[in-house]
Amino acid sequence: MRVSLIQLLVSDTESADERRARAAALVRGRAGDDLVVLPELWTTGAWAYDDWQAGAEPVDGPTARAMSAAARSAAVWLHAGTVVERGDDGSLYNTALLFDRSGALRRTYRKIHRYGFDTGEAVWMAAGREVVTIGTELGRLGFATCYDLRFPELFRALVDAGTEILVVPAAWPARRREQWRILVRARAVEEQAVVLACCASGSHGGMEQAGGSMAVDPWGTVLAEAGAGEEVLTAEIDMDVVAAIRAELPVLQDRVLSIPAPENARSASAP
Numbered sequence: 668m669r670v671s672l673i674q675l676l677v678s679d680t681e682s683a684d685e686r687r688a689r690a691a692a693l694v695r696g697r698a699g700d701d702l703v704v705l706p707e708l709w710t711t712g713a714w715a716y717d718d719w720q721a722g723a724e725p726v727d728g729p730t731a732r733a734m735s736a737a738a739r740s741a742a743v744w745l746h747a748g749t750v751v752e753r754g755d756d757g758s759l760y761n762t763a764l765l766f767d768r769s770g771a772l773r774r775t776y777r778k779i780h781r782y783g784f785d786t787g788e789a790v791w792m793a794a795g796r797e798v799v800t801i802g803t804e805l806g807r808l809g810f811a812t813c814y815d816l817r818f819p820e821l822f823r824a825l826v827d828a829g830t831e832i833l834v835v836p837a838a839w840p841a842r843r844r845e846q847w848r849i850l851v852r853a854r855a856v857e858e859q860a861v862v863l864a865c866c867a868s869g870s871h872g873g874m875e876q877a878g879g880s881m882a883v884d885p886w887g888t889v890l891a892e893a894g895a896g897e898e899v900l901t902a903e904i905d906m907d908v909v910a911a912i913r914a915e916l917p918v919l920q921d922r923v924l925s926i927p928a929p930e931n932a933r934s935a936s937a938p
């Protein structure tokens with residue numbers, strides 16, 4: 668399987684329309700790949716909170732239309748990163764869009780863990796509630812977005828649902844680049860899965876994003892890793908490695924699901 672991670676530059680100086688056109692052209696240029704991935708919130712920018720209301724769109728909005736056409740033109744599976752979705756309930760969601768080779772929208776995933784503590788997503792967006800996977804001829808894809816990387820229980824749920832390829836769009840901050848590298852590889856090793864982690868590059872909204880997109884195999888081997896700037900990172904992935912490592916090191920079978928919680932777990936009065 669050949670994959671490309673489009674590590675798009677997201678800056679304050681380019682409009683969402685301009686970036687959408689540029690991203691579509693980059694996707695169209697990936698004919699011959701099997702799967703192409705874009706970063707998190709690359710239309711509005713993940714750190715430009717003030718633009719989210721104006722830039723919000725439904726799942727069949729301008730980004731979806733442009734990405735559907737680009738996926739069809741290149742005949743690739745396209746994980747188009749995430750958009751600020753305005754849901755039917757009026758809430759905003761950080762929503763991933765997956766298109767098949769014909770350009771059909773096959774899955775959406777609303778980010779479950781919202782980043783920001785007392786600002787950003789945590790304040791302005793609603794949380795997704797659904798663990799999402801999809802079977803494809805490439806293998807079963809599982810969805811997670813950026814901050815989700817810090818929550819291994821989501822990844823275990825994805826693997827319990829049969830995931831072999833974890834796709835993680837992100838807009839990770841540059842100053843935590845080493846944490847990104849560790850977490851991406853850790854998820855690959857512990858879930859014995861391929862991880863395709865596509866981060867935005869450049870600065871906007873006062874935040875420098877990490878770049879450093881990675882394709883990692885289930886051994887934790889980094890098959891390809893981007894630098895800090897805009898780049899199309901391409902990797903050849905041998906999907907047989909997933910079944911091979913799960914047979915050779917069957918750690919997922921050794922889980923103990925009945926470990927009792929300590930008596931003082933989460934107790935406010937615990938010393």
Ligand SMILES: O=C(O)CCC(=O)C(=O)O
Binds near residue numbers: 713781812813817840
């Ligand atoms: O967890 C982090 O350090 C960054 C998360 C983040 O930037 C995001 O989810 O948008």
